[in-house]
Amino acid sequence: MNLKATSRKNAIHVMVAYTGGCNGCDIEIVNAVLSPRYDVEQYRVLLTWNPREADVLIVSGVVAWQMVEPLKKIYNSIPDPKGVVAVGACAVNGNVYKNLVGDIGQNEEIWAPVETVIPVDVKVPGCAPRPEDVIAGVVKALPKILEAP
Amino acid sequence: MTSGEKRVEIEKELSFGPVHPALIEPYRIRLFVNDEIVEDCELNINMAYRGIEKLFDGLPVERALLIAERVCGICSHVHAWNAVRVIEGGLKIAVPPRADYIRVITHEMQRIASHLILFGHAFEVVGHETFAMRSFLLRESFMDLISYVGGNRVMPSVPIIGGIRPRADLTESLKRVILERVDEFEEKYKGYVARIIEDPLVMSRLTGIGFLTKEDAIKFHATGPTGRASGWDYDVRTKMDEYKPFDFNVITDESCDTKARIVVRALEVFESLKIIRQAVKNLPEGPVVNRSWKAEEMDFTTALLEAYKGELMHSYALDSQGRIRNYKIRTPTPTNLAAMEHACVGDHVTEAILTIASCDPCLTCCTRAEVVDSGKSSVLSDLEIVRKYGWRK
Numbered sequence: 001m002n003l004k005a006t007s008r009k010n011a012i013h014v015m016v017a018y019t020g021g022c023n024g025c026d027i028e029i030v031n032a033v034l035s036p037r038y039d040v041e042q043y044r045v046l047l048t049w050n051p052r053e054a055d056v057l058i059v060s061g062v063v064a065w066q067m068v069e070p071l072k073k074i075y076n077s078i079p080d081p082k083g084v085v086a087v088g089a090c091a092v093n094g095n096v097y098k099n100l101v102g103d104i105g106q107n108e109e110i111w112a113p114v115e116t117v118i119p120v121d122v123k124v125p126g127c128a129p130r131p132e133d134v135i136a137g138v139v140k141a142l143p144k145i146l147e148a149p
Numbered sequence: 150m151t152s153g154e155k156r157v158e159i160e161k162e163l164s165f166g167p168v169h170p171a172l173i174e175p176y177r178i179r180l181f182v183n184d185e186i187v188e189d190c191e192l193n194i195n196m197a198y199r200g201i202e203k204l205f206d207g208l209p210v211e212r213a214l215l216i217a218e219r220v221c222g223i224c225s226h227v228h229a230w231n232a233v234r235v236i237e238g239g240l241k242i243a244v245p246p247r248a249d250y251i252r253v254i255t256h257e258m259q260r261i262a263s264h265l266i267l268f269g270h271a272f273e274v275v276g277h278e279t280f281a282m283r284s285f286l287l288r289e290s291f292m293d294l295i296s297y298v299g300g301n302r303v304m305p306s307v308p309i310i311g312g313i314r315p316r317a318d319l320t321e322s323l324k325r326v327i328l329e330r331v332d333e334f335e336e337k338y339k340g341y342v343a344r345i346i347e348d349p350l351v352m353s354r355l356t357g358i359g360f361l362t363k364e365d366a367i368k369f370h371a372t373g374p375t376g377r378a379s380g381w382d383y384d385v386r387t388k389m390d391e392y393k394p395f396d397f398n399v400i401t402d403e404s405c406d407t408k409a410r411i412v413v414r415a416l417e418v419f420e421s422l423k424i425i426r427q428a429v430k431n432l433p434e435g436p437v438v439n440r441s442w443k444a445e446e447m448d449f450t451t452a453l454l455e456a457y458k459g460e461l462m463h464s465y466a467l468d469s470q471g472r473i474r475n476y477k478i479r480t481p482t483p484t485n486l487a488a489m490e491h492a493c494v495g496d497h498v499t500e501a502i503l504t505i506a507s508c509d510p511c512l513t514c515c516t517r518a519e520v521v522d523s524g525k526s527s528v529l530s531d532l533e534i535v536r537k538y539g540w541r542k
Contacts (some may be wrong), residue, residue: 016173018174019175019197020175020196020197020198020199020513021197021222021513022219022220022221022222022225022513023174023217023221023223023511023513024219024221024222024223024225024303024304025222025303026174026222027222027223027266027303028303029304031285034281034282034285035282035285035286035288035289036282036285036286037285037289038346044326062199064196064197064198065198066175066195066196066197066198066200067175067197068194095219096204096215096216096219097199097201097204097216097219100204100208100212100215100216101204101208102204102205102206102207102473103202103207103209104203104205104206104207107199107200107201107203107204108200109198109200110199110200117307127219127301127303127304128222128301128302128303128304130302141381
């Protein structure tokens with residue numbers, strides 16, 4: 001591991017962008033990062049709310065149309081190299097909001113999956129995924145950041 | 150909004166959101182401040198509109214439960230249970246008593262988890278990380294129990310029409326585990342609450358801000374712990390048949406401020422523990438699901454339930470093929486937030502977000518409907534309707 005990767009590894013900053021799901025994944029993510037049981041801060045992965053500090057962007061939720069532009073803005077203001085993790089069935093494929101509709105046929109209020117708005121590196125399925133899965137997803141996104149030139 | 154005819158010179162506008170460190174969910178707060186005193190407050194919660202009520206239209210009623218549960222990730226069991234109660238009330242489907250008990254147990258477990266999220270959130274806003282972390286750690290024991298009962302930490306999917314999922318039936322060993330964990334939790338939680346209430350620093354930060362009088366609470370229909378902290382003893386649980394066998398108190402507080410809203414929730418957890426203990430110890434034997442029902446035409450039926458944040462209403466009708474028509478959900482948060490908008494006026498600007506957080510805002514379920522005001526041809530969200538017309542029965 002070269003010097004760049006070593007120093008990057010020492011401070012991975014994670015940002016959570018919630019784009020209009022049901023809140024369940026969101027709390028599981030914050031739980032995974034913050035709560036004392038699934039504490040990832042012990043591995044020097046920190047939660048930040050400033051996109052300019054972030055390395056990994058965790059996106060949860062179906063993308064409501066109000067959140068499309070803010071999400072692109074957040075993605076663009078994260079410096080390279082960056083990784084994007086889509087957490088939850090909503091972010092991966094739209095979950096029931098996209099796939100279980102009655103008479104209207106198609107739900108046009110949402111833009112799910114997240115892939116259609118910003119490029120996604122890792123997908124964590126589940127409704128809601130366990131905090132362990134979220135941590136595993138973030139770890140999968142790390143090589144891209146560490147090995148970047 | 151609240152200043153009426155009196156003209157107030159606004160010095161500065163502070164706006165937060167939609168994505169902001171203090172707000173985990175996307176919503177936008179505009180605070181109009183004069184010399185650091187909030188003169189007016191405006192919330193925009195329309196950031197997560199998913200058109201969820203429209204999705205129900207035309208779905209078979211069993212499948213609709215999947216969506217109903219995913220209205221909110223904190224109160225998932227309440228939405229699933231209330232969606233089921235509508236059809237059970239409308240078509241007179243008998244529910245076995247054992248199923249009712251297990252629904253109540255899951256409900257109270259999730260209530261504790263939800264209140265502990267609020268403590269975590271509120272103390273994070275206060276700036277006291279230790280209390281926030283302790284509350285997240287305490288919450289884990291109940292998340293575990295929910296996953297033992299239902300199989301998932303967030304979406305336990307316990308109720309189905311006519312009872313509960315057979316998987317969620319409590320075995321003898323699980324009953325023992327629940328009782329053990331409840332005792333263990335209560336001991337730790339007592340220490341935690343005593344530590345909060347005796348902490349002069351945190352209490353001085355919470356006391357005396359965000360006043361909401363009883364009249365205002367009734368006017369805005371601020372239900373749940375928010376209303377009970379203003380001395381309004383309104384609790385849907387006292388009127389429900391499912392809660393008849395249990396002995397519990399409705400906690401109210403007369404002090405009407407942010408501290409009261411936190412303390413009422415802290416004490417409510419003990420009542421929930423009491424209900425869980427009674428339900429597990431007196432769990433009746435018998436079947437857990439009644440499958441002898443058939444979806445048929447049903448009139449527009451309403452069911453009320455005490456969600457963790459206040460009164461929750463679900464209502465729908467079924468057409469002749471048993472498909473859902475006109476699903477309507479009214480969640481407690483829009484009315485609570487309208488009350489909080491009113492409560493934070495006149496306070497220092499640093500207290501505004503704390504006051505708003507103290508009503509336990511859960512915004513995913515708020516933005517599920519928009520009403521087109523035909524007179525002015527404008528689109529109103531639920532919050533604006535409450536703000537504009539007040540709450541009506």
